[in-house]
Amino acid sequence: MSASQSTDLYWDPYDVGINTNPYPLFRRLREEAPLYYNERYDFYTLSRADDVERAFIDHKRLISSRGMVPAFMKLGVEAPSGMFIMEDPPRHTRHRALLSRVFTPRRVAALEPKVRAFCARCLDPLVGSGGFDFVKDYGNLVAMRVIGMMLGIPESDQMAVHERVERSIRDQVEAYPTLQDGMYAEYIDWRVEHPSDDLMTELLNVEFEDETGTTRRLSRGEVLTFVTLLSGAGNETTAKLIGWTGKVLADHPDQRRQLVENPSLIPDAVEEILRYEPPGFQNSRYAVEDVVFDGGTVPAGSVVVCIMGSANRDDRRFPDGDRFDIHRKPEGILTFGFGIHFCLGAALARLEGRVALEEVLKRFPEWTVDETRAVLRPTSTTRGYETLPVFV
């Protein structure tokens, strides 16, 4: 059985108009075409929570090494070794384990006071200003600074790095991030001479057994790839999470008031924001064999787009999924993926989201969005505000 659907049902990740508010369409996809086929771009989509989760678990038949952007996946371009978000086992297992050794929960937890201090530094000058931009004056800076301080990138250069990542994701001009060319290379050389307690230094020193059984250190190129992966995966997504926090809470002032009155509700609120508006909107896989879902068969050789933005609103898993409710305590959100590629930075992203919101609410208990100037910018993998001016 192949995917069946009514002819007026159309979705593609490139259509900015559709993706401005795709939720009514996603509801129809889940009900009418849980396995939807897009003829124009030749890919399948999964929109129900259980199907998306099953696809992420099925990593032997639905592989990651063809890339993440549907337009490039049929080209068979290989990602640089170590870019393990686009690798399959056994390579993926080896590279992920290596990064996990240095990107530890202890390292993440140790960042909290620094994240808080940086949030305060961004927000304090804005008190009494009448307004600010949740993304440009806050989300972008916090996300960029946190990755930067973890890696050991000098603060003065962090903005240039961030802009390059954003541009490459927005314009979809590259099959893979190519920040290696110059952006980080010089810091690696510098760090060799000036070791510190940052992650880049640890990556330069870590010893591991490679696929030939030789114990060695990472090459400069391998360190660069890991650094590029962390920066590419963690910058834009976290900035968008903070942007969505500004938008969703402005739309739900009663719930925002509860957070001001009882800040212990903030971690659950962040989890609900992650469910309701996931910054990483969809992830794709390539089928190396036929795979059968309830809605039909994904034939071998196809691209499958797994829409976490839809899965997170599936009433089967999250009753009344289109309703935002900070008391929901959602279990099983797909915002960070699932299975072997589950986001390595999820704990860091949650920490940033929580601390960023705590510090905002201490200074600004209320705000409204300037809808005339706010710009939502969906791309083929992410969805969030490029700019979100608010009045305070």
Ligand code: HEM
């Ligand atoms: C709200 C913020 C974030 C979101 C929504 C997010 C989302 C995701 C998703 C959906 C995946 C799985 C991709 C797939 O299955 O193909 C992923 C993987 C990954 N993320 Fe995140 N991420 C966020 C923040 C971060 C941060 C802060 C870091 C690191 C500093 C990070 C590092 C990674 C890495 C290294 C992977 C690859 C894991 C693997 O392939 O094994 N992410 N992320």
